[in-house]
Amino acid sequence: MTIKVELQKIGILGLQLIWIFLHCIVSSFYFLVSIATTLESYLISCGFLRKYNHLDINRVQYLAIVVESDEAYNTLKIIELLQWLESMGIRSVCLYDAEGVLKQSKEIILKKVKNASVFQETDEPLQLNCKGFTLEFISASDGKEAVARAASFLLKDKWRKTNMSGDSNQCFSESQMTEALKAVGCGGPDPDLILVYGPSRCHLGFPAWRIRYTEIIHMGPLKSKKYGSLVKAIYKFTMVRQNYGK
Numbered sequence: 001m002t003i004k005v006e007l008q009k010i011g012i013l014g015l016q017l018i019w020i021f022l023h024c025i026v027s028s029f030y031f032l033v034s035i036a037t038t039l040e041s042y043l044i045s046c047g048f049l050r051k052y053n054h055l056d057i058n059r060v061q062y063l064a065i066v067v068e069s070d071e072a073y074n075t076l077k078i079i080e081l082l083q084w085l086e087s088m089g090i091r092s093v094c095l096y097d098a099e100g101v102l103k104q105s106k107e108i109i110l111k112k113v114k115n116a117s118v119f120q121e122t123d124e125p126l127q128l129n130c131k132g133f134t135l136e137f138i139s140a141s142d143g144k145e146a147v148a149r150a151a152s153f154l155l156k157d158k159w160r161k162t163n164m165s166g167d168s169n170q171c172f173s174e175s176q177m178t179e180a181l182k183a184v185g186c187g188g189p190d191p192d193l194i195l196v197y198g199p200s201r202c203h204l205g206f207p208a209w210r211i212r213y214t215e216i217i218h219m220g221p222l223k224s225k226k227y228g229s230l231v232k233a234i235y236k237f238t239m240v241r242q243n244y245g246k
Contacts, residue, residue, distance in 0.1 A: 041228030052231050056238040057089040064094040064191035064214075066206055068198025071222040072101035079112045081197075082135070084227055088234070092119060092134045094191055098205050100139035109135065136188070140205045190214060193237045195230075197222040215240065 044052045065081065072078070078095070085093060095102045095109075102109070110116045119136035194203060194216045201218045203211060217233045219225065 037229070038226070040232070041226040044228035044231050045226070052228075052235050055088065055231070055235055057234075059238040060090060060192050060234060062092045062094065062189045062191050063090055064096060064194040064206065066194055066196045066198075066204050067095070067097045067102065067222060068200060068204065069097045069099040069101050071198055072097040072099075072105075074222060075105045075108055077222050077225065078102065078105070079109060081222075081225060081230070082109065082113045082116070082133075084230055086114065086116075086133045088231070091132065092136075092189075094119070094136040094138065094188075096138050096204070096206050098140040100141060103137045103139055106135075106137050138188075138207070193217065193234070195219050195233060197225065 040049075043049050047053055063085065065078075067078070082093065106118075110118065113133060113135070115131060116133045116135055119134040188207070188210055190210050190212065191214050194206065194211065194214055196203065196216060196218045198204070198221065203216055215237050217237065219229065219233060
C-alpha cells in the first residue's frame with residue numbers, strides 16, 4: 001500500500017515537472033517573439049527596413065480603428081494613434097468601441113488632432129491628396145438602431161407595395177437592406193481596413209453590413225501600440241490582392 005502511494009506521488013511530481021518545463025518553453029517562445037517584434041518595429045520606425053518607407057496609401061481610402069471599450073478610456077493613446085495615421089496620409093478614419101467611450105471623448109479628440117472634423121453620413125471619404133482629417137465615431141448602439149430603422153423602413157415600404165399590388169409574399173434581399181440602411185442615413189462607407197486594438201481577435205460588434213470586403217488585422221493591446229507595427233500592418237494590407245466575387 002505504501003509503495004503504491006509513493007508511486008502516485010512520484011507520478012504527480014513528474015507531471016508537475018513536465019508542466020513547468022512546457023510552461024517555460026512556451027513563455028520563452030513568446031518572450032523571444034515579443035523581443036523580435038519590438039526590434040522590428042524599432043527598425044521600421046527608424047527607416048532601416050526600406051520596403052516600409054513607401055506605402056501605397058491609395059489602397060486605404062477609409063480606415064477603421066476598433067478598440068476594446070476598457071482600453072478606449074486611454075484618450076492620449078487614441079490621439080497619438082490618430083496623429084500617426086494623419087502623418088502617414090490617411091484622411092478618413094472611423095473610431096469604434098462597443099460601449100461608446102470614444103463618442104464621449106469626441107470633443108477632446110477633435111480638439112487635439114490637427115485639422116480633424118466629424119465625418120457626416122452623407123459625405124464621401126476624403127481624397128488622399130486633400131487637406132483635412134475626418135473622423136466618424138460609432139458604437140454598438142448605432143448598429144442596433146440602424147437595423148431597427150432599416151427594418152421599419154422596409155416594412156412600411158412593403159405595406160405600401162402590398163396595398164398597391166396585393167402581393168403579400170414579397171421577400172427582402174440583401175441589396176434592399178443595403179438601400180434601406182442608406183435611406184435612413186445609416187449606410188456609411190465600407191472600411192478598406194480595420195485595425196483591432198485589444199485582447200479580442202474579432203471586430204467587437206462593428207456593423208456587419210459595412211465589412212463585407214474589409215480586411216481585419218489584430219494589433220494587440222492599445223497600451224503596447226508601436227508606430228512600426230502600424231506601418232507594417234498597413235504595408236501588409238497594401239500588398240494583398242483582393243478578389244471580389246460577382
